[in-house]
Amino acid sequence: MDERDWLILHTLYLEKNITKAGQTLFIAQPTITKRLKQIETELGVKIVNRGVKGVQFTPEGEYLAKRAEEVLNIFREIKEDIENFQHTVSGTLRLGVSNFISKYKLPALLKQFKNMYPDVEFQVNTGYSKDIFNLVYNQVSHIGFIRGDYNWPDEKYLLFEEDLCIVSKDEINLDNLPNLPRIDYRTDQLYKQLTENWWTEHYSQPPYIAMSVDQGDTCKEMVLNGLGYAIMPSLFLQNEKDIHKIYLKDKDGNKITQKTWIFFYEESLKLNVVKAFVRFIKELDIYHL
Structure with missing residues (x-):
């Protein structure tokens, strides 16, 4: 069995469907079926059974x-x-990035890094910060961009801190x-x-929750059109002038903020590409990037 065989087994186990696994791996369905039979012959065991509900793994197949x-x-x-x-900055950098950062900061950031180190490739996973935390914790990603104060056991670096604001089209009375x-x-x-x-x-x-939408951008547009107020981090409003903001403060009068970090394991700095990226x-001012 070679690396591709193991990748086929792993993907098929996740998808439970040969067609979907083929689409994920960009491999034709007959090729996957043929390779599964070859693996079964090589190991002398039945790996999968195919039925109307998709692929079902045998005990031996599930183990593999x-x-x-x-x-x-x-x-x-x-x-x-x-x-x-080779002592060069090359290879694949695996990043986990929270949704907001991936949309507004990551493209420009990766472009700059790629210009500096053209031999580097990127593998990027995006999602909510909790999911990104798990990717870095389980070493699926080398580095995670995470919003919020998660309890991280190894190295982390503060990128920036945002004020939380009540935002509205018109002035409002907090009472x-x-x-x-x-x-x-x-x-x-968090x-x-x-x-x-x-x-x-x-x-x-x-x-009084009048609307629940899927994205912060949609929420901001609703606010800009006078359909209600929202509570948002200041970075969402970086280029908006025609909007009223009231900063959230605790009982002692201190502003309430949200921090954005990168998390990584110190051990991963042994890789030149990770060390160079950190x-x-x-050296960047990511907030104003």
Whole structure:
């Protein structure tokens, strides 16, 4: 069995469908089917059964599929070590990036880094910060861009800190806030907890949620069109002038903020590409990028 065989087993186990696995791997379905039969012949076991509900793994097949991730990680580590022996900044940099950063900061950031180190390739996973935390913790990603104060056991670096604001098209009175239409959007749990804690400190009744949308950009557009107020980090409003902002403050009058970090393992700095990227990030003003 070679690396591609292990990748087929791993992907098929995740997808439970040969057609979907082929689409993910850009491999034709007959090729996957043929290769599965060859693996079965080589090992002398039945790996999968095909039915109307898709692929079902035998006990032997499930064992192989679960071990496939370990084998693929070994292949990846070997490749990274070999590339590192050359003392050049090259290879694949694996990044986990929170949704907002991936949309507004990452493209320009990667372009600059690629201009400096043209032999570097990128593997990027995006999502909510909790998911990115897990990717870095499990070493699927070398570095994670994470918003919020997660408890990280190794190296981290603060990129910037944002104020949290009540934003509206027109001026509003905070005393009347519970009666005004609020627009919420899907976001990280830690951020939601910050805003909920602030609310319960200041009001005894729940907010009037008029709309719940999927993205912060959509929420901002609703606010700009006078459809309600929202609570958002200041970076969302970086280029907006025609908007009213009230900064959230705790009972002691201190501004409530959200921090954005990079998380990584110190051990990963042994890789030239990771070391170069961390150094590159520390020299940037990412907030104003």
